[in-house]
Amino acid sequence: MATIYDVAKVAGVSPKTVSRVINDEPHVRDQTRQRVLKAIEKLDFRPSFSARQLTRRKSHAIALISDDISTSPYAVDVIRGAFQAAWKHKYMLLIVNTERETDIKESAVGLMIEREVEGIIYATTYHRKATPPQAIHKLPTVLLDCYVEDGSITSVVPDEKKGGYTATKTLLDKGHRRIGFVNDSEPIPASAGRLAGYKKALEEFNVSFNPELVVSTQPPEPEQGYWATKQLLQLTPRPTAIFCFNDRTAVGAYGAIREANLRIPDDVAVIGFDNQVFVSTIMDPPLTTIQLPHYEMGEWAVEKLLQIIDDHENGQEPKVVHHMIDCPLVCRDSA
Numbered sequence: 568m569a570t571i572y573d574v575a576k577v578a579g580v581s582p583k584t585v586s587r588v589i590n591d592e593p594h595v596r597d598q599t600r601q602r603v604l605k606a607i608e609k610l611d612f613r614p615s616f617s618a619r620q621l622t623r624r625k626s627h628a629i630a631l632i633s634d635d636i637s638t639s640p641y642a643v644d645v646i647r648g649a650f651q652a653a654w655k656h657k658y659m660l661l662i663v664n665t666e667r668e669t670d671i672k673e674s675a676v677g678l679m680i681e682r683e684v685e686g687i688i689y690a691t692t693y694h695r696k697a698t699p700p701q702a703i704h705k706l707p708t709v710l711l712d713c714y715v716e717d718g719s720i721t722s723v724v725p726d727e728k729k730g731g732y733t734a735t736k737t738l739l740d741k742g743h744r745r746i747g748f749v750n751d752s753e754p755i756p757a758s759a760g761r762l763a764g765y766k767k768a769l770e771e772f773n774v775s776f777n778p779e780l781v782v783s784t785q786p787p788e789p790e791q792g793y794w795a796t797k798q799l800l801q802l803t804p805r806p807t808a809i810f811c812f813n814d815r816t817a818v819g820a821y822g823a824i825r826e827a828n829l830r831i832p833d834d835v836a837v838i839g840f841d842n843q844v845f846v847s848t849i850m851d852p853p854l855t856t857i858q859l860p861h862y863e864m865g866e867w868a869v870e871k872l873l874q875i876i877d878d879h880e881n882g883q884e885p886k887v888v889h890h891m892i893d894c895p896l897v898c899r900d901s902a
Contacts, residue, residue, distance in 0.1 A: 569610035578606040584881060593656055594877035628659040629872060630679040631711075633690040634667040640843055641861045645690065645711065648865025656873055658685075669700075676702040686872045689713070694724050694756045707875040707885070711868045712861075714889065721875065723867050723890045727757050730857045730894030731764025731810075734838045737855070737896055738808040739772045743836060745780065747799040747806035749792055749816050752783035758812065761840065765810060780806060787812045792819025800827050800835075808836040808902065814843045817854055817901075836902040840894075852900035860892040867892065 571589075575582045580599060587595050588603040595603075606612070631649055633642075646662065653660040661684060665671040676699075679687060686707035689699045697713035699720075710722035738746050748765050751758040766776050782798050784791040792811060799806050800823060809824075811817040817839035824835050831837055831852060839847060839856035847854035867890060878885040 569612040571612075573610055574603065574606045574612050577610060578602045580881065587880075594873050596877075596881070599881060626659075626683040626685055627657060628661055628682065628684045629653060629686045629688065629869065630661045630663060630675075630682075630684045631688045631690060632663045632665065632672065632675050632679070634665055634672075634692060640845065641692070641841075641859065644861035645865040648862035648867075649688065649711075649869050650865075652866045652869035656869075658869075658873070660869075673700045673702065676700045680705060685876050688868045688872060690868075694727065707872060707879055709868045709872045709875070711864055718889065719887065721871060721885070721888045721890075723864050723871070723892065724756070725859055725864070725894050726891040727760025727894070728764040728767070729891075730840060730859075731761030732768045733764070733894065733896050734761075734810045734840065734857050735765045735768035736771070738810065738836060738838060738902060739768055739774070741808075741836065741902065743806075743808040744772075744774055745804060745806045745808075746774075747796075747809040748781045749795040749799070749809060749811045749820060750781055750783045751787045751812045752785040758783070761812065784816075787816050789815055789819035789822070792816030793823045794819070796820040796823035797826075800824070800829075806835065808832075808838070811837065811839045813841045814839040814846045814854060814856055817856070818846060818850065821850060832901050838902050842897050847897070847899070850901070855899045855902040856897050857894045858897050859894060863892050 571582050571585050574585045578585065580603060584595065584599065585603050588600050650660050663675040665675055687703055688709050688711050689703060690711035691697055691713040694712050696716055697710060708720055710720050712724055714722045714724060735746060750762055769776055779802060782795040784795045792815065796809060796819060799809060809820055811820055817837055820837055821831060824831055829835050837854065839854045842856045842858040847856050875885040
């Protein structure tokens with residue numbers, strides 16, 4: 568009588584892969600699955616109970632380790648996207664919040680390895696360069712909303728440039744040609760990317776870039792948005808629209824515009840970024856903004872991680888991928 572090891576030898580795969588095919592588990596390539604099925608048919612193999620149990624040696628658990636994402640306003644969507652993707656594949660998602668403490672990060676990775684998780688998603692609260700613990704290289708890993716300088720780990724981030732382009736083009740499509748931009752002065756991918764998108768949209772509409780229309784400030788909060796907008800409104804001629812780095816700076820922009828006895832959007836249109844719903848939806852008028860794809864990043868990170876895990880199990884070297892996800896426009900009444 569043929570055994571699972573005989574099938575594995577004929578198919579040129581591991582016994583664990585044969586067991587996964589027997590149990591009809593996901594993340595087995597169609598080509599590999601077909602080879603195993605042909606080997607089973609050729610050998611007239613009848614799976615035993617013990618063969619079916621081989622896959623149960625897996626933990627079916629993955630970890631999401633973050634700096635302080637669980638306390639950020641965007642955490643719900645990231646975790647929801649990751650959880651639903653994991654649950655779809657019958658995986659458990661373990662979440663650890665490190666509050667940016669290096670010692671906690673190191674301990675968290677060690678703890679997850681002890682718990683025999685199959686892979687790790689390492690997340691940050693905003694798009695930036697990260698330095699994950701060295702131990703993370705012991706397991707399949709995907710970076711969420713961050714990247715490593717040498718590009719050695721698969722990552723998923725928002726397309727900041729395209730988001731800035733979409734915001735500016737939306738205003739240009741509505742006829743605005745003098746568009747102010749309240750940016751973040753910190754040299755991070757979001758500020759650089761959104762400014763690049765702003766410039767690209769202007770160029771496409773043959774509108775010259777005017778540096779006096781860009782005011783950079785820090786931190787990107789309502790007070791700074793207020794003072795930056797006051798500065799823009801003192802220009803002659805004043806801008807007819809303002810693109811804000813995030814929804815919080817847009818709150819300040821609203822205050823400065825109203826203080827100048829101007830109406831939104833009739834006199835000055837405003838577009839934000841992030842779609843922080845507890846801010847943007849209660850503003851008057853509700854804020855048109857750009858959505859950061861937190862749910863989609865969480866979902867993509869899990870799907871990609873499980874694919875990497877599968878590649879490792881099948882003896883294949885996973886290709887490192889750096890994926891960018893679109894930031895769509897959320898239309899409301901401010902532009």
